[in-house]
Amino acid sequence: MTTDERPGNRADEQVHMAAVDEFLAWGKEHSLFYLLFATACCGIELMQAGGPRYDVDRLGMIPRATPRQADLMIVAGTITHKMAGRVRTLWEQMTEPRWVVSMGSCANSGGPFSKWSYSVLNGIDKYVPVDIYIPGCPPRPEALIDGVMALRERVKRYRTVGERDRTPYIVAGPEAPFGGHCKVPDFTAKKPDGGGGGSA
Amino acid sequence: MSAVANDAIATAVLAQFPAVQQKHADNGRAFLLVPKGDLVAVAHFLRTQKSLRFDALMDLTAYDLLKYPSTPPSDDIAVVYLLFSYQHRHKVTLKVLAPRAECEVATVSGEWPAALYFEREVFDLFGVRFPGHPSLRRIMTPDDWQGHPLRKDYLYPDSYHGVAHLRDGQHFEGSPPRGGDTP
Amino acid sequence: MNGFGYAVDALAAWLAGGEPGWIALTIAVLAVWVVPILLLVFPIAALGQILERKIAAAIQRRVGPSSAGLDGPLRFGFRVLLFFLPRARQDRIFAAFCNLRPVRSLLLVSRRLGLGQFVADGIKMLGKEDIVPTGADGIVFRLAPYLALAGAFLPFCVVPFGQHLVMLETEVAALFAIAVSGIVVVALKMAGWGSGSKWSLLGGMRAVAQLVSYEVPIGLAVGGVVLWCGTMDLHAIVGQQYEPGVFSLLGWNVVQSPFLATLAAVFFIAGLAECQRSPFDMAEAESELVSGFNTEYSGLRWGLFAMAEYTEMLLIGALLATLFFGGYQSPIGEEWIVGLPVWLEVPIHGAILGVKVVTVFLVMMWIRWTLPRFRVDQVMRLSWLVLVPMCLVSMFGLAVTLLAAGGTHAGEAFGRVASRPRPDLHWLGHLAAWAVPVAIGACLVVMAKKKHGQVHPALQRLTGGRS
Known part of the structure; x- marks a missing residue:
């Protein structure tokens, strides 16, 4: 492979299939069907993300009940050692190309169960390859959508030929400088007019 | 059909089974400590006696007496039965002590089929065996799990099927001791 | 004539300038049978998915798909057209084109409406891994979606889209439509059996039980119309419903008799069940069977099943309109539309039928996103204990009405169609x-x-x- 990395010189741009591949990636990006699958309280936030307020259907995401028709697995909730094998089976039943989002502290690292539990798996990435990690306990739907947007960037770069990007991406928390939708309103600040319906 | 007072329940049982002891409970229920051998007979009596008619097994659970401030100090495992009568609206608690070494209590699933799942759970987490149970398998933990996690001398495993429990470099102050792979 | 139906024969004869040979016939068949299906039914069925998602969103107070616009396909088109240019130049030209004010507005509107959603879904399904499970019966598994699609598309052959646009004019059109749509039952059973999965098998069994049960009320409802009109030819049935004057809708079957109105309702309800739509979607009950008969299907094959489902909804709409709601006729002033020349008459009639079909389609979606699902036994009970007796009573009532009417009077001449005598009420x-x-x-x-x-x-x- 050439070491010249100027635009137009990369292998995937030289091959004529590149245009088709780009079109396929566009389709994948806009139609990420996710697996209807949740194990704990993160699942409630996942459902809420599909509800009228956050509505991931805007991004072309609808739930599918069977892993064969799903592109995206959102591991939402605590995964025990017993459950992990089932999650792995579900992941194996999904069709390529497939992506995994680890949602919430439990799926990321065991979360609140990591110290005192004998049965909770500390991180689903020990069983399936995770693309996006979303911190939070549970993360709000905004954080989930932030993760999905990050995933869409990755899907856009997916090509049938060539290497697949596997570097884990961690969605930044509410303190992150970007993403205004993640900002937590400052409830402690006093209102400038000092009245009118605020807490007394 | 009216509720029978706690003392009356105890009296009715004690008249039939002298080995049963009545204990005091703060929660307002009748509380009976039943010898292991009498359990099935007592259960049958409580369920079928017309004035008692305990038709529902609300819960069947257990706890470990090891390191428990009981007098005299004991390492038994206590199996607890919470009974309720939908007909008379009264309740009773039964307790059976099972020695740690030979941890066996006769099954009451013949009286209340609800006990089938409760007994599987108690077997899984406390290691109490219930002779007579038709299919005493683990219910919470994987089938090949080693040990019974809610016993106080349970040693947390390091890994399961070679998958380490803690992440690389993860360490917690004051976390329970760990060791071994399960299975 | 060769008996391929009026439109094919006429076009072939016109092409050959006399007795048509096989080349002229092939061209005519392609032009009259294949192209209308591809141009009319396929896009509507594909657009049906995006329509359904938008309607579901509206009912649930959501926005619905609004990120996939037409920019993706457009970019692909530029890449293909400008294949001789380097990639960066292609990007620059595309960006310049997209920044033109009208194009930009159009792209924004298409994105807001989610118009590219079905393109994205279809493209994604093309690119998905194609899995045939180990325990599956390979041939049966692969064949089933095509059969389902064929069973959904074939009945469109006999549906009249206009005076001069009927793909297959036959005396037994109604029978043909019902018989051919029975292929779907076989296809679903094949999908359930061939997948080698218990969920699929259960879903397939349910689908077969439900479809076979609901073909009885559908058949009886069509039988009632046939009894009333005295013919099974769908085009003649449409001609029967012609009423000269301003209010053409007074001639429609559905207002002729309360029994025909009942049959129309029965036909619609049973049609919902035939399409496996909610509240009758027992075959892919997600809370019970994972996804029913299509549990093991991925990628394009599943897409074909979805397409077959939407096509069948269109078919039910088309048959309902044809049998009860005057087919392609306009509700007002049909007299003047029939008299128009062919090139004007066919698109107008086609559009009117399209509006009727899409209306039925929308009502079906409205029902789906409003009502919960029936239980299996309730579905069966509804068919055998409610719909079938209603059909029988209605047919009896129709027969009594016809007897009471005594005579018939000659039908009005309706364009090209020789209208049968009508009951003289x-x-x-x-x-x-x-x-x-x-x-x-x-x-x-x-x-x-x-x-x-x-x-x-x-x-x-x-x-x-x-x-």
């Missing part, structure tokens, strides 16, 4: 035909009220009682 007869069943129904309601002290709350509100 005086206006008093029409009045009686509506009044008697309505009176019987009112009597039943009053009797129920007397006996049980109350009727259904909705009926009680209708009859003026407190609810």
Whole structure:
């Protein structure tokens, strides 16, 4: 492979299939069907993300009940050692190309169960390859959508030929400088007019 | 059909089974400590006696007496039965002590089929065996799990099927001791 | 003539300038049978998915798909057209084109409407891994989606889209439509059996039980119309419903008799069940069977199943319109549309039928996103204990009406179609035909009220009682 990395010189741009591949990636990006699958309280936030307020259907995401028709697995909730094998089976039943989002502290690292539990798996990435990690306990739907947007960037770069990007991406928390939708309103600040319906 | 007072329940049982002891409970229920051998007979009596008619097994659970401030100090495992009568609206608690070494209590699933799942759970987490149970398998933990996690001398495993429990470099102050792979 | 139907024969004869050879016939068949299906039914079925998602979103107070616009396909088109240019140049030209004000607005609108959603879904399905499970029966598994699609598309051959656009004019058109759509039953059973999965098998069994049960009320409803019109030719049935004058809709079957209106309702309900739509989607009940008969299907094959489902919805709409709602006829002033020249008449009639079909389609979606699902036994009970008796009673009533009418009068000439004689009902007869069943129904309601002290709350509100 050439070491010249100027635009137009990369292998995937030289091959004529590149245009088709780009079109396929566009389709994948806009139609990420996710697996209807949740194990704990993160699942409630996942459902809420599909509800009228956050509505991931805007991004072309609808739930599918069977892993064969799903592109995206959102591991939402605590995964025990017993459950992990089932999650792995579900992941194996999904069709390529497939992506995994680890949602919430439990799926990321065991979360609140990591110290005192004998049965909770500390991180689903020990069983399936995770693309996006979303911190939070549970993360709000905004954080989930932030993760999905990050995933869409990755899907856009997916090509049938060539290497697949596997570097884990961690969605930044509410303190992150970007993403205004993640900002937590400052409830402690006093209102400038000092009245009118605020807490007394 | 009216509720029978706690003392009356105890009296009715004690008249039939002298080995049963009545204990005091703060929660307002009748509380009976039943010898292991009498359990099935007592259960049958409580369920079928017309004035008692305990038709529902609300819960069947257990706890470990090891390191428990009981007098005299004991390492038994206590199996607890919470009974309720939908007909008379009264309740009773039964307790059976099972020695740690030979941890066996006769099954009451013949009286209340609800006990089938409760007994599987108690077997899984406390290691109490219930002779007579038709299919005493683990219910919470994987089938090949080693040990019974809610016993106080349970040693947390390091890994399961070679998958380490803690992440690389993860360490917690004051976390329970760990060791071994399960299975 | 060769008997390929009016449109094919006429086009072939025109192409060959006399007795048509096989080349002219092939071209004519392609032009009249294949292209209309591809141009009319396929895009509507594909657009149906995006329509459904938008309607679902509206009912649930969501926005619905609004990120996939037409920019993706457009970029692909530029890449293909400008293949001789380097990639960066292609990007620059594309960006310049997209920044043109009208193009930009159009792209924004398409994105807001989610118009590219079905393109994205289809493209993604093309690119998905194609799995045939280990335990599956390979041939049966692979064949099933194509059969389902064929069973959904073939009945469109006999549906008249206009005076001069019927793909296959045959004396047994109604029978043909029902018989051919029975292929779907076989296809679903094949999908369920061939997948080698218990969920698929259960879903397939349910689908077969449901479809076979609901073909009985559908067949009886069509039988009622055939009894009334005296013909099974769908185009002749449309001609039968022609009424000269301004209010053409007075000639439609659905207003001819309350029994025909009942049959129309039965046909619609049974049609919902035939399409496996909610509240009858037992075959892919997600809370019970993972996804029913298509649990093991991925990628394009599943897409074909979805397409077959939407096509079948269109088919039910087209048949409902043809049998009961005047087919391609306009509700007002049909007299003048029939007289138009062919090139004007066919698109107008096609559009009117399209509007009717899409209306039925929308009602089906409305029902799907509003009502919960029936249980299996309730679905069966509805078919055998409610719909079938209603059909039988209606057919009996129709037969009695025809007997009472005594004679027939010759139908009006309706364009190209030779209209059959119609039952000769005086206006008093029409009045009686509506009044008697309505009176019987009112009597039943009053009797129920007397006996049980109350009727259904909705009926009680209708009859003026407190609810």
